[in-house]
Amino acid sequence: MPLALGTFIVPLIVACAMFMENVDSTVIVTSLPAMARDLGHSPITLKLAVTSYVIGLGVFIPVCGWVADRFGSRKVFSTAIGIFMVGSLLCAASTSLGMFVAARFIQGIGGAMMVPVGRIIIFRSLPKSEFIRAVNYLTVPALLGPVVGPPLGGFITTYLHWRFIFFVNIPIGVLGIWLARRHIANMHEEHPGRLDWPGFILSAGGASLFMLGLSLVGSGLVSFGKTVAMCVVGAVLLAVYWLYAQRVERPVLDLGFLRIPSFNASVAGGSLFRIGLGAVPFLLPLALQEGLGMTAFISGSITCASAFGSIFMKTIISRVLGRFGFRRTLIVNAAFAGASIAVYGLFFPGMPHWLIWLIVLVGGVFPSLQFGSLNSLAYADIPIRDIGRATSVASVIQQVSLGLGVTIAGIVLQISHKVQGHPSIVWSDFWPAFLVVGLFSIASIPVTMRLPANAGEEIARGRRGTT
Incomplete structure (x- = not known):
């Protein structure tokens, strides 16, 4: 394969998998209330469908590198897409909560192997001089997924049926498998060692x-x-x-990396922020639909605004870090990120949709800065030879944190609903949940304050020099 074609086609194949995962995760939360009604459960109970997927991710991410080395990256990557597709079809066919939760777990197993193994394929298939260009291609689906997913899921749920949302993945998955078999070599290690x-x-x-x-x-x-x-x-x-x-x-998970201050602040301290971040995709569509009475389509059209705010921040994050450094940025922005999450609890019936959209748009800016800064800081002091093992630790803790956000938000919402004694969920039940998950972001500040003033300085300078 010519190098120029490889630089484009290999990231495109991995992008198929990433787009499937990103669209699926954003589509489903928009449709949860409709799913709950059909399956005969409270919308809050459907948090199990979100956490079961996260559990599947967290369980299998640590072994994806070893499995790819043992059986070959193309074989594992293609199989992972196939597992994800099977999970999608089982979700569409689910007639009970238990079946739906199990199907989401199967999707999580596929998702755990798809994107991490896809990244391995990229870094093994291309010369280092092509890494930046390849990763730029790869970021496109990561940005498009949260933009396309909510309105697409809302449209299908409102005007068709929620079961159809799980068929969106099938043609993308088939294309990904076909391209992988044609253009990716089945690379593996001769002696991957024992798991x-x-x-x-x-x-x-x-x-x-x-x-x-x-x-x-x-x-x-x-x-x-x-x-x-x-x-x-x-x-x-x-x-x-x-x-x-x-x-x-x-x-399998080397927790010794947590002794490194920058890694600890990013992963352990950042987990508090990610609890709040993980709660929003579950809580916000629920508040808009169950609390404010919006259709799934209108709800999805509003929640996607945060993705536009996130995209804007990605264009200036390097300048922000270059100007203020990691420590100051993470401390100050944690407060803004927490406030931007908590303010969603102030939405009320009759509030103009354009104002809600604008607040959600701004609400995507500060969490995006925090998320991007934490991810960059994680590897500031990690030796190159240990990046793979450190990534496993970081990925698992991140996924568990995001899942905990959904769980904690659901528990607080249930408590609020029972305390206020409403016969069904109403808009005033949501503000305690948004407040609590917003405070989790602010709670990360004491951990970040232990960072030295020049933490991640080399990365910050490098980022500034590339913009």
């Missing part, structure tokens, strides 16, 4: 039980005692893994 199976079982089992237990709190699907037991067992398994990881040479 840390004990560590994988402990970490995956612990995270899954803990997250699932929290998601079931207040759902009425299982008893409170069982949900507490799941959370306790999950927490114990995670604690055992922490002790285990200190004693093995190459654990």
Whole structure:
């Protein structure tokens, strides 16, 4: 394959997978109220559909690199797209909450392998001189997904049926598999080493039980005692893994990276911010539809405004970091990001749609700056040889944090609804949930304040020099 064609076609193939994942995640949250009615459950209970997907991602992301090395990147990538498509079809065919949650978990398994393995394919297929151009191609679907997803999901849900949203992935997935088989070599390592199976079982089992237990709190699907037991067992398994990881040479998740201040601030401290960030895609469409009575289409047309704010910030983030540095940016912007999330709780019936759209647009700016800064800072002090292993740790903690955001928002919304005693969910039930998740962003400030003033200075200078 000519180099110029490879620089375009390989990222395009990975972009097919990324576009599938981004569109799917934004489409589904717009359609949750309609799904809940058809499946006979409260819209809040459908948070299980979001967290089950995140659990699938978090469980399998740590092993995707080893699996690609063992069986070949093209084979694993194509199989992952196929698994994601099967999960999509099962979602469309679901007739119960349990079946739908299981189908979302299967989608999560496919998603965990698609994009990370796709990135591996890019960095192994192209010379380093082509990396920046290839990654630029790859960012297009990441930007388009949140723009296209909400209004598309809203349109299909309002004017067709929510089940049709899961067929959107099928032609994209078929194209991705066909292109992968034609243009990607099945590269793999001769001796990938042994997978840390004990560590994988402990970490995956612990995270899954803990997250699932929290998601079931207040759902009425299982008893409170069982949900507490799941959370306790999950927490114990995670604690055992922490002790285990200190004693093995190459654990599946090397928590030793958290001793690096910049990585700790980005991943551990940033997890508090991501809890708030993860809650918004679930909470905002629910507030607009159930609280303010909007159709799914109007709701989706409004929620996509945050994506435009995010795109704008991506064009100036390098200048902001170059001017103020990571530490000051993260401290000040955490307060703005938290406020931009909390202000959604002030929406009320009769509020002009254009004003809500404008607030959501601005609300996409500050979280985007925080998210981009945290992701850049994570690798400021990581040796190149350890980037892959550090990425596994960061990815799992990020996904768990985003899932926790949905779970916490759902729990606070349930409590608010019961305390206020409304027969059904109304607009005034939402402000405590938005306030709580907004405060999580602000709670990340004390962690960030421990950073040295010049943290990530080389990256900030480099970013400034490239703009």
